[in-house]
Amino acid sequence: MSELLxxxxxxxxxxxxxxxxxxxxVNTPMIRHWVETMGDTSPIYLDDAAARATGRDGAVAPALMTQVWTMRTFTDKMANNDPSPVWTDLIATLDDAGFTSVVATDSDFEFFVELRPGERVSLTEVxxxxxxxxxxxxxxxxxxTTLKTYRNGDGAVVATQRWRTLRFRPKDTAQPEPKRESSPGSESTVPKGLRPRPAINADNAFxxxxxxxxxxxxxxxxxxGTLRHPTGPMCGRCRSLEWDTVDASGRGTVYSFVVxxxxxxxxxxxxxxxATIELEEGTRLxxxxxxxxxxxxxxxxxVELDWIDADPELTLPAFRPAARKDS
Structure with missing residues (x-):
């Protein structure tokens, strides 16, 4: 084992x-905002009777909201923004060895206990x-890899989350590329280097x-028949593991965006x-x-579908303003 390791x-x-x-x-207003934003229409999150019909004691929070209940408020972040000294020392050790860049690779959640309105959630991370x-x-x-453990007021483990990042030494990926026509407002015409590689796995390779x-x-x-994106192994509505695909029309609207x-x-x-694009089929990407x-x-x-052929190994969908139809 090397000295660095x-x-x-x-x-x-x-x-x-x-x-x-x-x-x-855990509270109903935040749950309502979440399910409306995510387009999750399952009644067990807002309707006590519907939840009881499934054997639950009442409405429950979506499992994927677990992290939401432990997020600090904006004011708290500004007042307590000092990073963990352990994390600071780790990053300094990696930086000194030349591993100065970072990319998140995956977040692996495992859920054990459903949360109900009124419960409090704690977080511990190692x-x-x-x-x-x-x-x-x-x-x-x-x-x-860091492990986050979420617990309820009784001390029971609600969920665990393994958050993995790659701390790497950038290699020189700059290489000559054919000049590309710049889009309006672009500040650069020839991108240097390759786009970061997506994390390909058995659930999204197709x-x-x-x-x-x-x-x-x-x-x-x-x-x-429920459509879903991002891709995943199980249907969120009926829990089936069987799936196929349909071709999207390529038409949609801008749901949100940043520059x-x-x-x-x-x-x-x-x-x-x-941009977050809402396809006419109802899913977003x-x-x-x-x-x-x-x-x-x-x-x-x-908007309508366009394509970015980033390099011979990577093609990604993009969207451009839809052509106006002549009246």
Whole structure:
């Protein structure tokens, strides 16, 4: 074992976040905002009678809201913004060894107990593991996994979340590329380097394969027909594991958007418009906007499918303003 790895492994088991209670109890108004935003129409989250019909004691909070109940308020973040000294020391150790860049790779949630309005949730986070040096498409680096444990007021473990990041030493990915026509408002015409690689797994490989064929597909439950995105192994409505896909029309509207100017990441043109697109089929996805100046993008704007052939191995859907039909 190298001297660096020995130093890194010494951080395993150390506490990043001591047991901290969320600022608010589980409550119905926040649940309502969540399910409306996510488009989750299951009645067990807002209707006590519907929840009791499934054997529950009453309405429950969506499992994926577990992290929400422990998030600090804006005021609290501003007043207590000092990072964990353990985390500071770990990052300094990695930085000194040249591993100065970071990319999140995955978040693995496991749920054990459903939460009901009125319950409080606490969070404890420790450094679970640090890998030996790995060679990746972004560069050599170490995977750092932290384990967050969520508990209710009785001390029962509600959920665990493994949050994994890659701390890597950037390799020189800059290489000559053919000049691309710049979109309106672009500050750069030739992106340098490659776009970051998506985390491909058994649940989403089919989606990226279809994209390489310039096909935008939506995962569909084979049992109840519910469409879902992001992709996943199980239907959130009927819990079936059987699924197929349908081809999206490529038409939709801008549900929300942001314009990124910094940080400048290789492989992207700036300013970069990142939008949440609501497809006419009803699902939403995150994509770049093309063929439009940032100040022209509006919520509700009609859009149509475009494609970004980032490099020979990566094709991603994008959206441009829909062509106006002659009246």
């Amino acid at each position: 020995t130093r890194l492994r010494a951080f395993e088991g150390q506490t990043l976040t001591p047991t901290t209670w969320g600022p608010d109890a 450094i679970e593991s640090i890998s030996e040096e790995k060679r990746t498409g972004l560069g050599a680096g170490h995977f750092v 989606w990226f394969e279809a994209a390489r064929e310039h096909r935008l597909v939506i995962q569909r439950c084979a049992a109840c 990124n100017h910094h940080p400048r990441i290789p492989g992207f043109e700036y300013p970069l418009v990142v 995150i994509a770049n906007m093309t063929g439009v100046e940032p100040h022209e993008v509006e919520i509700g704007m009609a």
